[in-house]
Amino acid sequence: MRKLALNDEILLKVENPARYIGNEVNSVMKDKNVDVRFCMAFPDSYQIGMSHLGIQILYDMFNQREDTWCERVYSPWPDLDKIMREQQIPLFALESQDPVKDFDFLGITIQYEMCYTNILQLLDLSQIPLRSEDRTLDHPFVMGGGPCTYNPEPLAPFFDMFYIGEGETVFNQLLDAYKEWKNSGKSRREFLEMAAEIPGIYVPSFYETTYHEDGTIASFKPVNPHAKEKIEKQVVMDLTNTYYPKKPIVPFIKATQDRVTLEIQRGCIRGCRFCQAGMLYRPTRERDVDFLKDTAKSMLESSGHEEISLSSLSSSDYSQLPELIDYLIEECSARKVNISLPSLRIDAFSLDVMSKVQDIKKSSLTFAPEAGSQRLRDVINKGLTEEVILEGASKAFEGGWSRVKLYFMLGLPTETEEDMRGIAHLAEAIAKKYYEIPKDQRHGKCQIVVSTSFFVPKPFTPFQWAGMFRKEDYLEKAKIVKEEIRAQLNQKSIKYNYHEADVTVLEGILARGDRRLADVIEAVYKKGAIFDAWSEYFRYDLWMEAFEEIGLDPEFYTLRERPLDEIFPWDFISIGVSRKFLEKEWEKAHKEEITPNCKMKCSGCGAGIYKGGICIESKN
Template sequence: MDKSVLEEILRQVSKPVRYMGNEYNMVEKDPSKVLIRFAFAFPDVYEVGMSHLGMKILYHLMNEREDTYCERVFAPWTDMEQKMREKGLPLFALETRDPIAQFDFVGFTLQYEMCYTNVINMLDLAGIPLRWWERGKNHPFIIAGGPCAYNVEPLADFFDLVVMGDGEEVINELLDAYRQWKIQGGTREDFLVAAAQIPGVYVPRFYDVEYNDDGTVRSIKPNREGIPSVIQKRVVKDLDKAYYPETMIVPYMDIVHDRVMLEVFRGCTRGCRFCQAGIIYRPVRERSVSRLMDLAAKLISNTGYEELSLSSLSTSDYSDLENLVKQLMERFGPQKVSFSLPSLRIDSFSRELIEEMIKVRKAGLTFAPEAGTQRLRDVINKGVTEEDLLNSVRQAFELGWDTVKLYFMIGLPTETQEDLEGIADLARKVKQCYFDVTGGQRSRRLRITVSAASFVPKPFTPFQWVAQDPVERLNQKLDFLKDKLRIKSVEFDWHDPRLSFLEAVFARGDRRLGKVLLKAWKMGCKFDGWAEHFKYDAWLKAFDDTGMDPKFYANRARSREEVLPWSHIDVGVTPSFLWREYQKALKGELTPDCRERCWGCGITRLGGGLCQ
């Protein structure tokens, strides 16, 4: 690649720092002295990808190997892509600016269904054949991981292999197998056969899918001997012993989460029935306070950051949180290091804890009631009450907050008009709470943002069998809320239901959708999660041109007997448990936090953390 041409076009694009590399703590190696080159690919822009904790962990983990050089690559923004195509520049890694087509692996993390066309676009921009059967021995192996990889079927044509579960548990085994194959020689398929023997590694081409006349899946079976019929995810059992980087790259530009990220625990015990992450990341595994304090000291020292985020799905559920925060404040408060809890639950809002944390800096507050009535909150097993919400916002207002955000979903199973009205009622009660606390003294400063997203049924949740509301119905519900939320000091924003519709299609899709993705990409669909680039009409035409009905995937209820496209994947939680939870949801019955007792979800088979 002509790097002088790259220097020239960097002067002509927005945010050129996205493509420059050379950040503080970037790993530098001599590529000629390593056996394995791995491009960690994030199918979105730099500032989104550089906020991803999984990339930070695996980047430094792989680079601790003497035989491996892991570099980063992100989706170039449209202006940069145009210049690269005009000048014939292939997609390159930030560290060396070498084309990623020359690497041994290109590994994509799949965090969001609406990034799928970016995966295809990045492969094309790299000059790598798009589908697995078009690649030869001199092409890199294309890998997937991340939460969306648990149903990778819509992308099965494009990936050589997929990692299920905690990447740091699998990656060294995979690289060891590749090292042996590369030294000994053999066909491309020889390596894939060896990789398929590693627990947690899925090779889509080694499985055949048959369909019934009605379009549903009939069976998913291995097409060769020695390939497991079920792929079980891998689990890091002890986070204290698991790898975690003691340094992180410090970008030259603002990124979405521009701070040190300290993962306090992994998994969730709450059991919200809409939440995929709460299922696929089980069991709960905590890091000890002593280990977290050691990591915090090294990360702050090695990066210079003055803000640290305590990261998890529900940080306020950490068993020793108050002690951790107290120690962090005592140790780093004098250095003016601030701390944020990005995932506070309404029923875990501790005034004493928050008072301790805001001594340095006050962050924004977001509360997620999810639903407008207690009946619907019980259906989704949210486990919080209106009283919990009002107590939390009251304490926040007493501590000086004037701005809060309330997050809801519309289109949840069994939702009624009364549930929608409850959203506006809660907004009014929060506003009244503010006036009760302040006596109206700060009324001009009050901002309550009500945010609504459309429910998307996800695999491996109790709601994986339900139908999503049609787009037209979701729009009617939004119009109703727009009218009801015309309240002074209350702002309403919402997620485009058309995007949620496509998200549902690909979340529960099968392999036949690969041709839709390819067609949509050829029609210019990319950066679909960005409103200014979303081409809904093009997507609908892609479905029409390929003879596929998106409503079959999004708006259709499934029976318990139906073979789901992800039925050959085992995340530890059993389908029978998920079905029981679905039936309890329809009755409005709660399943309490599994820290209180075991509800038999099946994850104990994998062990680790609270389920040892």
């Protein structure tokens, strides 16, 4: 009989106790006497983590191995965090309820910079030393994966290793190596040396950084013969004949994305210069439509979910979308299942599809122009003209929609006040399109929600060299947009909201930071910072205190525009896309020149080295 790690008294005290008891539908139970016990962790709340497709894929993949049991853990909410510290209860995995510290591996998915203190929370509550150098053979190997590992350096001292790339490729090799090591009597360091030989595995303790007097990096090099000069991103080229969960875990409580997720492709052909995912996941690769049909049916049958969502960076670019949509409409209407279609470009086909699958009265349409002027949209290579945006809005209003969400960024490279005011002018132009429709054909009042986030330069994008702004500057930019919206004729139809400026500054520091930031992260965690991604818990003042105590200037990481020859903390990683291509795109941005998408013309980004996906198709 499985015994819960938390007694009834504790479970009755905490919010959403179902987060901590495990045993959900389709979760995997095994004999504890397997060769490898792997705990997959997500450094945020259960509801957020349960919405993450990557963990579901790896969980399914690992548990297909008879010799491995993969379990899960999420960050305990502050109420339980407090109790666990007071009562010295070690963090436990959901399936077995066993302490995480007794596992062979703790694998942490790192999706967002603002979760970095939660990584230390997971280690601390697990009673695992925060720094890899302090761990012994009694502790699990701590490894990180996910998009933030494309600059792992701010977290380097806390991890034994990082997996760079897509998880379906060399994980089996790593688990086999561990089994071989486990019975060999060799040291912890010797296993890390075995791991460092595996493609895509980065062991940070085997590298050394030196700095110039001005704080920039002078050198970054391996100091162990097993460590590679370059870590190559691992990519799954055949997305059809690979792992995908047919029986997703169904949570007892409502998750943020409470639905079946069907990943139709990876990568994006568009080449927006601000978008990290668009560069990291090149080349664009599609899943076969028959595989998707079978998988969708299996997932719906095994989960009982009432909604299915197509996952992709740009769903409209999936070549077999019409066929897949027709199948899903037929399958889902029979099951009374809703279809969610994010990442669609608003054109006649998309609007036709959405009118079939959405309740127009309840739903809103989303446009992401990203910038308020055509000039700035060309700078960021958005590939969207005002004419296309207005035509899409017009067709949507004629089709019965009356609510539109518009997403923009403030603080983009070369931005002027005119570009900022252009956000209000574009929202006004869209509102006008609604009021051009005869009154008797309108569907209630027009609602346009304008949201602005503040641009954060990310590694491996053409904007990785860009400077940022101070918190006060960002707020001033938002103020300009707000005042301009108030000056519009249809201002009552336009609602405006913007992202927190202090969170943006910190995200920018962590995104492009180096190994020295680890001391700041540890210091701020010890001051009580966790759940920084949640507004109600974020403490900017604690972060600034920690920077001061450690003696690092946060503005060194934000305000500087980097010279083209600067060594970046992430330069040792190869993602296929070449630095030369990114430099060329940075220069083209300043000339306001656009680059055609991958289907129109190959731009020689470097992703052709993977010999597949769009890189091969576009040549046929």
